[in-house]
Amino acid sequence: MDKSELMQKAMQLVEKIDDLPTIPVIATQVLQLLDQPDVKLEEVADLILTDQVMTARVMKMINSPVYKPGSEITSLKRALVFLGMRHIREIALTTSFIDAFDQNSGAVGINTFWEHSFGVGMVSKIMAQKVGYSDLEKAYIAGIMHDLGEVVLSQFMRDEFIKVLESIKGRLVKLVEAEADILGTTHCEMGVCMARKWNFPEVYCDVMLNHHTPVDASVDPVLCAIVNLSDLFCGVRGLNYDGMEWISFNLQDEPAWKILKQQCPKLVEMDVERFCYEIDDAIPDVKDLVASIFNKK
Protein backbone atom coordinates (compact mmCIF):
# COMPACT_ATOMS: atom_id res chain seq x y z
CA MET A 1 0.00 0.00 0.00
CA ASP A 2 1.53 3.34 -0.91
CA LYS A 3 1.64 6.33 1.32
CA SER A 4 -1.00 8.35 -0.51
CA GLU A 5 -3.54 5.54 -0.01
CA LEU A 6 -2.69 5.38 3.68
CA MET A 7 -3.15 9.15 3.92
CA GLN A 8 -6.44 9.07 2.02
CA LYS A 9 -7.79 6.47 4.40
CA ALA A 10 -6.63 8.41 7.45
CA MET A 11 -8.38 11.55 6.21
CA GLN A 12 -11.62 9.62 5.77
CA LEU A 13 -11.35 8.05 9.21
CA VAL A 14 -10.56 11.31 10.99
CA GLU A 15 -13.52 13.02 9.28
CA LYS A 16 -15.80 10.28 10.60
CA ILE A 17 -14.83 10.80 14.23
CA ASP A 18 -17.59 12.96 15.70
CA ASP A 19 -16.12 13.89 19.03
CA LEU A 20 -12.53 14.49 17.99
CA PRO A 21 -11.07 16.96 20.48
CA THR A 22 -10.77 20.45 19.13
CA ILE A 23 -8.02 22.82 20.01
CA PRO A 24 -8.93 24.70 23.22
CA VAL A 25 -9.98 28.32 22.86
CA ILE A 26 -7.15 29.56 25.01
CA ALA A 27 -4.55 27.80 22.85
CA THR A 28 -6.07 29.32 19.73
CA GLN A 29 -5.85 32.75 21.33
CA VAL A 30 -2.22 32.17 22.32
CA LEU A 31 -1.38 31.13 18.77
CA GLN A 32 -3.15 34.18 17.32
CA LEU A 33 -1.30 36.44 19.71
CA LEU A 34 2.01 34.84 18.78
CA ASP A 35 1.28 35.53 15.11
CA GLN A 36 1.16 39.25 15.77
CA PRO A 37 4.37 41.18 15.16
CA ASP A 38 6.13 42.64 18.20
CA VAL A 39 4.17 40.56 20.65
CA LYS A 40 5.45 40.91 24.20
CA LEU A 41 6.16 38.01 26.47
CA GLU A 42 4.10 39.62 29.25
CA GLU A 43 1.01 39.61 27.05
CA VAL A 44 1.40 35.90 26.30
CA ALA A 45 1.99 35.13 29.97
CA ASP A 46 -1.12 37.12 30.98
CA LEU A 47 -3.23 35.23 28.48
CA ILE A 48 -1.97 31.78 29.50
CA LEU A 49 -2.51 32.70 33.16
CA THR A 50 -6.24 32.97 32.50
CA ASP A 51 -6.19 29.18 32.03
CA GLN A 52 -5.16 27.45 35.23
CA VAL A 53 -4.81 24.02 33.66
CA MET A 54 -2.51 25.22 30.92
CA THR A 55 -0.46 27.24 33.40
CA ALA A 56 -0.04 24.23 35.67
CA ARG A 57 1.02 21.98 32.82
CA VAL A 58 3.58 24.47 31.52
CA MET A 59 5.05 24.81 35.02
CA LYS A 60 5.28 21.04 35.46
CA MET A 61 6.97 20.53 32.12
CA ILE A 62 9.47 23.28 32.82
CA ASN A 63 10.39 22.06 36.27
CA SER A 64 10.80 18.46 35.17
CA PRO A 65 14.23 16.85 35.33
CA VAL A 66 14.16 16.78 31.54
CA TYR A 67 14.63 20.55 31.39
CA LYS A 68 16.79 20.73 34.51
CA PRO A 69 16.41 24.42 35.30
CA GLY A 70 19.16 25.54 37.70
CA SER A 71 16.60 26.22 40.40
CA GLU A 72 12.86 25.74 40.51
CA ILE A 73 10.97 28.14 38.29
CA THR A 74 7.92 29.42 40.12
CA SER A 75 6.48 32.08 37.83
CA LEU A 76 4.95 31.51 34.44
CA LYS A 77 6.74 34.52 33.02
CA ARG A 78 10.11 33.12 34.00
CA ALA A 79 9.08 29.77 32.57
CA LEU A 80 8.34 31.42 29.24
CA VAL A 81 11.65 33.29 29.31
CA PHE A 82 13.38 29.98 30.00
CA LEU A 83 11.61 28.30 27.08
CA GLY A 84 12.18 31.15 24.70
CA MET A 85 9.56 32.90 22.62
CA ARG A 86 9.98 30.50 19.71
CA HIS A 87 8.83 27.52 21.76
CA ILE A 88 5.75 28.97 23.41
CA ARG A 89 3.67 27.96 20.41
CA GLU A 90 4.68 24.31 20.72
CA ILE A 91 4.24 24.26 24.46
CA ALA A 92 0.75 25.75 24.13
CA LEU A 93 -0.17 23.10 21.58
CA THR A 94 1.47 20.25 23.48
CA THR A 95 -0.11 21.09 26.81
CA SER A 96 -3.51 21.47 25.13
CA PHE A 97 -3.02 18.15 23.47
CA ILE A 98 -2.11 16.46 26.74
CA ASP A 99 -5.22 17.99 28.22
CA ALA A 100 -7.38 16.65 25.39
CA PHE A 101 -6.01 13.13 25.75
CA ASP A 102 -5.82 12.48 29.46
CA GLN A 103 -8.74 10.09 29.66
CA ASN A 104 -7.88 6.52 30.48
CA SER A 105 -10.48 5.10 28.13
CA GLY A 106 -8.35 4.02 25.18
CA ALA A 107 -7.01 0.64 24.13
CA VAL A 108 -3.57 1.60 25.45
CA GLY A 109 -3.32 2.89 29.04
CA ILE A 110 -2.85 6.65 29.07
CA ASN A 111 0.20 6.49 31.35
CA THR A 112 1.77 3.86 29.12
CA PHE A 113 1.18 6.09 26.12
CA TRP A 114 2.58 9.22 27.71
CA GLU A 115 5.56 7.43 29.23
CA HIS A 116 6.52 6.34 25.73
CA SER A 117 5.90 9.81 24.31
CA PHE A 118 7.77 11.72 27.01
CA GLY A 119 10.46 9.03 26.90
CA VAL A 120 10.99 9.60 23.20
CA GLY A 121 10.92 13.36 23.86
CA MET A 122 13.58 13.12 26.52
CA VAL A 123 15.80 10.73 24.55
CA SER A 124 15.41 12.95 21.46
CA LYS A 125 16.59 15.89 23.49
CA ILE A 126 19.65 14.03 24.80
CA MET A 127 20.45 12.73 21.33
CA ALA A 128 20.00 16.17 19.76
CA GLN A 129 22.62 17.47 22.16
CA LYS A 130 25.03 14.64 21.34
CA VAL A 131 24.79 15.07 17.57
CA GLY A 132 24.94 18.85 17.68
CA TYR A 133 21.34 19.56 16.62
CA SER A 134 20.86 23.16 17.65
CA ASP A 135 17.24 23.27 18.83
CA LEU A 136 16.94 20.92 21.80
CA GLU A 137 13.43 22.03 22.73
CA LYS A 138 12.19 21.31 19.23
CA ALA A 139 13.63 17.80 19.52
CA TYR A 140 11.92 17.35 22.89
CA ILE A 141 8.52 18.44 21.61
CA ALA A 142 8.83 16.49 18.35
CA GLY A 143 9.57 13.41 20.45
CA ILE A 144 6.58 13.99 22.72
CA MET A 145 4.25 14.50 19.76
CA HIS A 146 5.52 11.85 17.32
CA ASP A 147 2.90 9.21 18.18
CA LEU A 148 -0.09 11.56 18.28
CA GLY A 149 -1.87 9.21 15.85
CA GLU A 150 -1.48 6.29 18.23
CA VAL A 151 -3.56 7.98 20.93
CA VAL A 152 -6.17 8.99 18.35
CA LEU A 153 -6.46 5.36 17.28
CA SER A 154 -6.43 4.14 20.85
CA GLN A 155 -9.23 6.44 21.99
CA PHE A 156 -11.41 6.99 18.94
CA MET A 157 -11.06 3.69 17.10
CA ARG A 158 -10.75 1.61 20.23
CA ASP A 159 -12.24 -1.68 19.01
CA GLU A 160 -10.36 -1.71 15.71
CA PHE A 161 -7.14 -0.79 17.50
CA ILE A 162 -7.58 -3.62 20.02
CA LYS A 163 -7.76 -6.00 17.04
CA VAL A 164 -4.46 -4.60 15.79
CA LEU A 165 -2.85 -5.05 19.21
CA GLU A 166 -4.19 -8.61 19.47
CA SER A 167 -2.84 -9.45 16.04
CA ILE A 168 0.79 -8.73 16.97
CA LYS A 169 0.83 -10.45 20.36
CA GLY A 170 3.67 -12.95 20.50
CA ARG A 171 4.66 -12.23 16.91
CA LEU A 172 7.63 -10.29 15.63
CA VAL A 173 5.48 -7.90 13.62
CA LYS A 174 5.79 -4.14 13.90
CA LEU A 175 2.75 -2.29 15.18
CA VAL A 176 2.84 0.14 12.25
CA GLU A 177 2.73 -2.74 9.74
CA ALA A 178 -0.19 -4.42 11.50
CA GLU A 179 -2.07 -1.09 11.44
CA ALA A 180 -1.59 -0.78 7.68
CA ASP A 181 -2.78 -4.36 7.16
CA ILE A 182 -5.86 -4.18 9.35
CA LEU A 183 -6.90 -0.52 9.29
CA GLY A 184 -5.63 0.48 5.86
CA THR A 185 -3.77 3.35 7.46
CA THR A 186 -1.28 3.89 10.29
CA HIS A 187 -0.80 6.09 13.32
CA CYS A 188 1.64 8.17 11.23
CA GLU A 189 -1.06 9.40 8.84
CA MET A 190 -3.70 9.61 11.58
CA GLY A 191 -1.36 11.81 13.61
CA VAL A 192 -0.75 14.19 10.74
CA CYS A 193 -4.47 14.56 9.98
CA MET A 194 -5.13 15.41 13.61
CA ALA A 195 -2.11 17.73 13.85
CA ARG A 196 -3.13 19.65 10.73
CA LYS A 197 -6.58 20.20 12.20
CA TRP A 198 -4.86 21.76 15.16
CA ASN A 199 -2.50 23.79 12.98
CA PHE A 200 0.65 22.23 14.35
CA PRO A 201 3.73 23.68 12.61
CA GLU A 202 4.64 21.63 9.53
CA VAL A 203 7.98 20.45 10.95
CA TYR A 204 6.14 18.42 13.62
CA CYS A 205 3.67 17.05 11.06
CA ASP A 206 6.64 15.83 9.04
CA VAL A 207 8.05 13.99 12.09
CA MET A 208 4.66 12.42 12.85
CA LEU A 209 4.34 11.22 9.26
CA ASN A 210 7.87 9.93 8.78
CA HIS A 211 9.20 8.80 12.14
CA HIS A 212 9.22 5.21 10.89
CA THR A 213 10.54 6.20 7.46
CA PRO A 214 13.06 8.97 8.16
CA VAL A 215 14.47 8.85 4.62
CA ASP A 216 11.13 10.25 3.43
CA ALA A 217 11.27 13.28 5.73
CA SER A 218 11.18 16.53 3.77
CA VAL A 219 11.13 19.39 6.27
CA ASP A 220 13.85 18.43 8.77
CA PRO A 221 15.34 14.97 8.08
CA VAL A 222 17.83 15.27 10.96
CA LEU A 223 15.05 15.92 13.46
CA CYS A 224 13.06 13.02 12.04
CA ALA A 225 16.11 10.74 12.25
CA ILE A 226 16.67 11.74 15.89
CA VAL A 227 13.05 10.93 16.79
CA ASN A 228 13.20 7.64 14.85
CA LEU A 229 16.27 6.46 16.76
CA SER A 230 14.93 7.69 20.09
CA ASP A 231 11.78 5.69 19.43
CA LEU A 232 13.95 2.58 18.90
CA PHE A 233 15.95 3.26 22.06
CA CYS A 234 12.78 3.69 24.12
CA GLY A 235 11.64 0.37 22.67
CA VAL A 236 14.59 -1.35 24.31
CA ARG A 237 14.32 0.60 27.55
CA GLY A 238 10.90 -0.61 28.65
CA LEU A 239 8.99 2.35 27.19
CA ASN A 240 7.40 0.44 24.36
CA TYR A 241 3.69 0.34 25.18
CA ASP A 242 4.37 -2.37 27.76
CA GLY A 243 6.88 -4.16 25.57
CA MET A 244 4.63 -5.42 22.83
CA GLU A 245 7.52 -6.52 20.65
CA TRP A 246 10.77 -8.35 21.39
CA ILE A 247 13.05 -6.10 19.45
CA SER A 248 16.69 -5.52 18.77
CA PHE A 249 18.40 -3.27 16.26
CA ASN A 250 21.84 -2.67 14.80
CA LEU A 251 22.30 1.03 15.36
CA GLN A 252 24.91 1.69 12.70
CA ASP A 253 22.79 -0.07 10.04
CA GLU A 254 19.69 2.04 10.70
CA PRO A 255 18.77 4.47 7.86
CA ALA A 256 18.32 7.24 10.46
CA TRP A 257 21.87 6.72 11.71
CA LYS A 258 23.11 7.08 8.14
CA ILE A 259 21.21 10.37 7.79
CA LEU A 260 22.83 11.68 10.98
CA LYS A 261 26.23 10.46 9.84
CA GLN A 262 25.89 12.46 6.64
CA GLN A 263 24.49 15.61 8.16
CA CYS A 264 25.89 15.87 11.69
CA PRO A 265 29.68 16.06 11.81
CA LYS A 266 29.52 15.83 15.60
CA LEU A 267 28.12 12.30 15.39
CA VAL A 268 31.62 10.82 15.12
CA GLU A 269 32.30 11.99 18.67
CA MET A 270 29.13 10.43 20.04
CA ASP A 271 29.73 7.90 22.79
CA VAL A 272 26.90 5.47 22.07
CA GLU A 273 27.54 3.33 25.14
CA ARG A 274 27.44 6.27 27.50
CA PHE A 275 24.34 7.56 25.76
CA CYS A 276 22.63 4.22 26.57
CA TYR A 277 23.64 4.47 30.22
CA GLU A 278 22.40 8.05 30.41
CA ILE A 279 19.05 6.91 29.00
CA ASP A 280 18.86 4.28 31.75
CA ASP A 281 19.39 7.05 34.28
CA ALA A 282 16.71 9.26 32.75
CA ILE A 283 13.92 6.67 32.54
CA PRO A 284 12.83 7.05 36.19
CA ASP A 285 12.70 10.85 35.64
CA VAL A 286 10.34 10.34 32.70
CA LYS A 287 8.08 8.10 34.74
CA ASP A 288 8.02 10.63 37.59
CA LEU A 289 7.20 13.45 35.18
CA VAL A 290 4.31 11.56 33.60
CA ALA A 291 3.00 10.58 37.01
CA SER A 292 3.14 14.22 38.12
CA ILE A 293 1.37 15.50 35.00
CA PHE A 294 -1.42 12.93 35.11
CA ASN A 295 -1.84 12.67 38.84
CA LYS A 296 -5.02 14.63 39.34
CA LYS A 297 -5.10 14.50 43.12
Add this chain to the structure above:
Amino acid sequence: MAISDKDFEQLRDFIYNICGMYFHSTKKYFLESRLGRRMEACGVKTHSDYYQLLRSPRGADEMKFLMDEITTNETYFFRNVPQLAALENKLLPELVETKNKMGFKKLRIWSAGSSSGEEAYTMAMILLEKRSTLLKDWIIEIIGTDINETVISQAKEGVFNSYSVRNVPDVYKRKYIREENGRFILSPEVKKFVTFNKLNLYDDSKMIFMKSFDFIFCANVLIYFDTASKSKVVQHFYNNLQPYGYFFVGQSESLHGVNDKFKTVHFPGGFAYKK
Protein backbone atom coordinates in the same frame (compact mmCIF):
# COMPACT_ATOMS: atom_id res chain seq x y z
CA MET B 1 29.40 12.22 53.96
CA ALA B 2 26.59 12.70 51.45
CA ILE B 3 27.80 13.32 47.94
CA SER B 4 26.27 16.23 46.02
CA ASP B 5 24.92 15.68 42.51
CA LYS B 6 27.69 17.84 41.10
CA ASP B 7 30.47 15.89 42.88
CA PHE B 8 28.85 12.59 41.91
CA GLU B 9 28.72 13.57 38.24
CA GLN B 10 32.30 14.83 38.31
CA LEU B 11 33.66 11.63 39.89
CA ARG B 12 31.47 9.43 37.73
CA ASP B 13 32.83 11.12 34.58
CA PHE B 14 36.39 10.81 35.85
CA ILE B 15 36.03 7.07 36.57
CA TYR B 16 34.29 6.56 33.23
CA ASN B 17 37.05 8.32 31.32
CA ILE B 18 39.79 6.37 33.07
CA CYS B 19 38.36 2.84 33.02
CA GLY B 20 35.19 2.85 30.88
CA MET B 21 32.84 1.94 33.71
CA TYR B 22 29.67 4.01 34.15
CA PHE B 23 28.10 4.51 37.54
CA HIS B 24 24.35 4.75 37.12
CA SER B 25 22.50 7.22 39.34
CA THR B 26 21.01 4.26 41.17
CA LYS B 27 24.52 3.38 42.36
CA LYS B 28 25.18 6.82 43.81
CA TYR B 29 25.00 5.63 47.41
CA PHE B 30 27.27 2.68 46.71
CA LEU B 31 29.86 5.03 45.22
CA GLU B 32 29.38 7.44 48.11
CA SER B 33 30.14 4.78 50.71
CA ARG B 34 33.17 3.41 48.86
CA LEU B 35 34.54 6.90 48.28
CA GLY B 36 34.09 7.51 51.99
CA ARG B 37 36.52 4.72 52.82
CA ARG B 38 39.16 6.04 50.43
CA MET B 39 38.72 9.62 51.62
CA GLU B 40 39.29 8.52 55.19
CA ALA B 41 42.37 6.51 54.20
CA CYS B 42 43.80 9.53 52.38
CA GLY B 43 42.82 12.02 55.08
CA VAL B 44 40.75 14.01 52.62
CA LYS B 45 37.68 15.84 53.91
CA THR B 46 35.50 16.64 50.88
CA HIS B 47 34.58 14.87 47.64
CA SER B 48 35.87 17.78 45.69
CA ASP B 49 39.30 17.51 47.43
CA TYR B 50 39.34 13.80 46.67
CA TYR B 51 38.60 14.56 43.01
CA GLN B 52 41.56 16.97 42.98
CA LEU B 53 43.72 14.24 44.50
CA LEU B 54 42.73 11.83 41.71
CA ARG B 55 43.73 14.44 39.16
CA SER B 56 47.07 15.17 40.84
CA PRO B 57 50.35 13.33 40.11
CA ARG B 58 49.46 10.95 42.98
CA GLY B 59 46.15 10.20 41.26
CA ALA B 60 47.22 7.12 39.29
CA ASP B 61 48.22 5.25 42.45
CA GLU B 62 45.11 6.32 44.30
CA MET B 63 42.96 5.25 41.35
CA LYS B 64 44.16 1.65 41.86
CA PHE B 65 42.98 1.70 45.48
CA LEU B 66 39.68 3.24 44.42
CA MET B 67 39.20 0.57 41.75
CA ASP B 68 39.67 -2.12 44.38
CA GLU B 69 36.88 -0.50 46.40
CA ILE B 70 34.40 0.07 43.60
CA THR B 71 34.78 -3.19 41.73
CA THR B 72 34.06 -6.59 43.07
CA ASN B 73 36.08 -9.63 42.11
CA GLU B 74 33.30 -11.95 43.07
CA THR B 75 31.19 -13.21 40.26
CA TYR B 76 27.96 -15.20 40.25
CA PHE B 77 25.71 -17.28 38.01
CA PHE B 78 23.11 -15.49 35.84
CA ARG B 79 24.74 -12.15 36.53
CA ASN B 80 23.64 -10.12 33.50
CA VAL B 81 19.98 -11.01 33.09
CA PRO B 82 19.06 -8.69 30.16
CA GLN B 83 22.12 -9.89 28.23
CA LEU B 84 21.22 -13.53 28.78
CA ALA B 85 17.58 -12.91 27.86
CA ALA B 86 18.62 -11.24 24.59
CA LEU B 87 20.95 -14.09 23.83
CA GLU B 88 18.32 -16.72 24.50
CA ASN B 89 15.37 -14.99 22.83
CA LYS B 90 16.94 -13.32 19.86
CA LEU B 91 20.67 -13.57 19.22
CA LEU B 92 21.08 -17.32 19.63
CA PRO B 93 18.04 -18.33 17.51
CA GLU B 94 19.21 -15.96 14.75
CA LEU B 95 22.74 -17.31 14.88
CA VAL B 96 21.53 -20.91 14.84
CA GLU B 97 19.42 -20.13 11.79
CA THR B 98 22.41 -18.60 10.00
CA LYS B 99 24.66 -21.54 10.80
CA ASN B 100 21.98 -24.09 9.94
CA LYS B 101 21.81 -22.59 6.46
CA MET B 102 25.57 -23.03 6.21
CA GLY B 103 25.25 -26.61 7.47
CA PHE B 104 27.67 -25.83 10.28
CA LYS B 105 26.22 -27.12 13.53
CA LYS B 106 28.87 -26.08 15.97
CA LEU B 107 28.74 -23.36 18.60
CA ARG B 108 31.88 -21.91 20.15
CA ILE B 109 31.72 -19.67 23.20
CA TRP B 110 34.53 -17.97 25.08
CA SER B 111 34.35 -16.56 28.57
CA ALA B 112 37.48 -14.37 28.71
CA GLY B 113 38.52 -13.63 32.28
CA SER B 114 36.31 -16.47 33.43
CA SER B 115 37.38 -16.34 37.09
CA SER B 116 35.83 -19.29 38.96
CA GLY B 117 33.66 -20.23 35.97
CA GLU B 118 30.20 -18.91 36.80
CA GLU B 119 29.69 -17.14 33.46
CA ALA B 120 30.87 -20.10 31.38
CA TYR B 121 28.73 -22.54 33.36
CA THR B 122 25.70 -20.23 33.10
CA MET B 123 26.01 -20.45 29.32
CA ALA B 124 26.41 -24.21 29.54
CA MET B 125 23.15 -24.52 31.53
CA ILE B 126 21.21 -22.29 29.14
CA LEU B 127 22.44 -24.19 26.09
CA LEU B 128 21.95 -27.57 27.72
CA GLU B 129 18.26 -26.73 28.07
CA LYS B 130 18.08 -26.42 24.29
CA ARG B 131 19.80 -29.70 23.47
CA SER B 132 16.60 -31.40 22.44
CA THR B 133 15.19 -28.45 20.52
CA LEU B 134 17.13 -25.56 18.97
CA LEU B 135 20.54 -27.18 19.44
CA LYS B 136 19.68 -30.78 18.65
CA ASP B 137 22.73 -32.52 17.17
CA TRP B 138 24.90 -29.44 17.66
CA ILE B 139 28.46 -29.55 18.94
CA ILE B 140 28.90 -27.08 21.79
CA GLU B 141 32.28 -25.84 22.96
CA ILE B 142 32.57 -23.43 25.85
CA ILE B 143 36.01 -22.23 26.85
CA GLY B 144 36.82 -20.27 29.97
CA THR B 145 40.20 -18.57 30.27
CA ASP B 146 41.83 -16.65 33.09
CA ILE B 147 45.33 -15.51 33.96
CA ASN B 148 45.00 -16.78 37.51
CA GLU B 149 45.60 -20.50 38.02
CA THR B 150 43.92 -20.62 41.42
CA VAL B 151 40.57 -19.51 40.01
CA ILE B 152 40.98 -21.92 37.10
CA SER B 153 41.35 -24.82 39.55
CA GLN B 154 38.23 -23.62 41.37
CA ALA B 155 36.35 -23.41 38.07
CA LYS B 156 37.38 -26.94 37.12
CA GLU B 157 36.27 -28.23 40.50
CA GLY B 158 32.79 -26.80 39.98
CA VAL B 159 31.90 -26.28 43.63
CA PHE B 160 30.37 -22.95 44.62
CA ASN B 161 29.14 -20.98 47.62
CA SER B 162 25.64 -19.70 48.22
CA TYR B 163 26.53 -16.17 47.00
CA SER B 164 27.54 -17.56 43.59
CA VAL B 165 24.33 -19.49 43.02
CA ARG B 166 21.84 -17.03 44.52
CA ASN B 167 20.54 -15.88 41.11
CA VAL B 168 20.18 -19.30 39.52
CA PRO B 169 16.52 -19.79 38.50
CA ASP B 170 14.93 -22.74 40.31
CA VAL B 171 14.42 -24.72 37.14
CA TYR B 172 18.19 -24.80 36.56
CA LYS B 173 19.04 -25.21 40.23
CA ARG B 174 16.92 -28.34 40.55
CA LYS B 175 18.44 -29.96 37.50
CA TYR B 176 22.07 -28.99 37.62
CA ILE B 177 23.11 -28.04 41.15
CA ARG B 178 23.25 -30.24 44.22
CA GLU B 179 23.65 -28.79 47.71
CA GLU B 180 25.90 -30.56 50.17
CA ASN B 181 26.74 -29.04 53.57
CA GLY B 182 26.30 -25.49 52.35
CA ARG B 183 28.36 -26.08 49.23
CA PHE B 184 26.79 -26.15 45.79
CA ILE B 185 28.07 -28.82 43.45
CA LEU B 186 27.61 -28.55 39.71
CA SER B 187 26.44 -31.63 37.83
CA PRO B 188 28.96 -33.39 35.54
CA GLU B 189 26.47 -32.91 32.73
CA VAL B 190 27.13 -29.15 32.80
CA LYS B 191 30.82 -29.43 33.53
CA LYS B 192 31.57 -31.57 30.50
CA PHE B 193 30.65 -28.73 28.15
CA VAL B 194 33.26 -26.36 29.50
CA THR B 195 37.05 -26.43 29.45
CA PHE B 196 39.20 -23.99 31.37
CA ASN B 197 42.69 -22.86 30.41
CA LYS B 198 45.20 -20.36 31.64
CA LEU B 199 45.53 -17.44 29.25
CA ASN B 200 47.03 -14.00 29.48
CA LEU B 201 44.95 -11.66 27.29
CA TYR B 202 48.11 -9.62 26.62
CA ASP B 203 49.85 -12.63 25.12
CA ASP B 204 49.57 -12.09 21.36
CA SER B 205 51.16 -15.42 20.50
CA LYS B 206 48.38 -17.28 22.34
CA MET B 207 45.52 -14.91 21.51
CA ILE B 208 45.81 -15.49 17.78
CA PHE B 209 44.92 -19.15 18.30
CA MET B 210 41.61 -18.41 20.01
CA LYS B 211 39.73 -18.68 16.71
CA SER B 212 36.20 -18.66 15.36
CA PHE B 213 33.97 -17.86 18.31
CA ASP B 214 30.25 -17.24 18.00
CA PHE B 215 29.91 -15.51 21.36
CA ILE B 216 32.70 -13.92 23.37
CA PHE B 217 32.13 -12.62 26.89
CA CYS B 218 34.60 -10.37 28.64
CA ALA B 219 32.92 -8.79 31.64
CA ASN B 220 34.62 -6.56 34.19
CA VAL B 221 38.11 -7.37 32.94
CA LEU B 222 38.97 -4.57 30.53
CA ILE B 223 38.23 -1.89 33.13
CA TYR B 224 41.62 -2.67 34.70
CA PHE B 225 43.52 -2.11 31.43
CA ASP B 226 44.86 1.16 30.07
CA THR B 227 43.45 2.33 26.72
CA ALA B 228 46.34 1.00 24.61
CA SER B 229 46.12 -2.48 26.14
CA LYS B 230 42.33 -2.44 25.85
CA SER B 231 42.58 -1.62 22.15
CA LYS B 232 45.03 -4.44 21.56
CA VAL B 233 42.98 -7.04 23.44
CA VAL B 234 39.68 -5.93 21.89
CA GLN B 235 41.23 -6.15 18.43
CA HIS B 236 41.99 -9.81 19.17
CA PHE B 237 38.37 -10.36 20.20
CA TYR B 238 37.29 -8.69 16.98
CA ASN B 239 39.56 -10.92 14.88
CA ASN B 240 38.49 -14.07 16.69
CA LEU B 241 34.76 -13.45 16.42
CA GLN B 242 32.68 -14.94 13.61
CA PRO B 243 31.10 -12.37 11.25
CA TYR B 244 27.65 -13.19 12.65
CA GLY B 245 28.85 -13.53 16.26
CA TYR B 246 28.49 -11.21 19.26
CA PHE B 247 30.89 -9.78 21.80
CA PHE B 248 29.58 -8.90 25.28
CA VAL B 249 31.08 -6.75 28.02
CA GLY B 250 29.88 -6.12 31.58
CA GLN B 251 26.67 -4.37 32.55
CA SER B 252 28.04 -0.80 32.84
CA GLU B 253 31.10 -1.06 30.67
CA SER B 254 31.95 0.88 27.54
CA LEU B 255 34.39 0.37 24.68
CA HIS B 256 34.00 3.93 23.43
CA GLY B 257 37.30 5.14 22.05
CA VAL B 258 38.79 1.64 22.28
CA ASN B 259 37.69 0.11 19.00
CA ASP B 260 35.84 1.83 16.16
CA LYS B 261 35.20 -1.29 14.08
CA PHE B 262 32.62 -2.95 16.29
CA LYS B 263 29.01 -1.97 15.72
CA THR B 264 26.48 -1.91 18.54
CA VAL B 265 23.38 -4.08 18.64
CA HIS B 266 20.73 -2.91 21.07
CA PHE B 267 18.21 -5.12 22.85
CA PRO B 268 15.92 -4.75 25.86
CA GLY B 269 18.06 -3.57 28.77
CA GLY B 270 21.44 -3.54 27.07
CA PHE B 271 23.66 -3.85 24.04
CA ALA B 272 26.33 -6.08 22.51
CA TYR B 273 28.98 -5.65 19.83
CA LYS B 274 28.97 -7.12 16.35
CA LYS B 275 31.36 -6.95 13.41
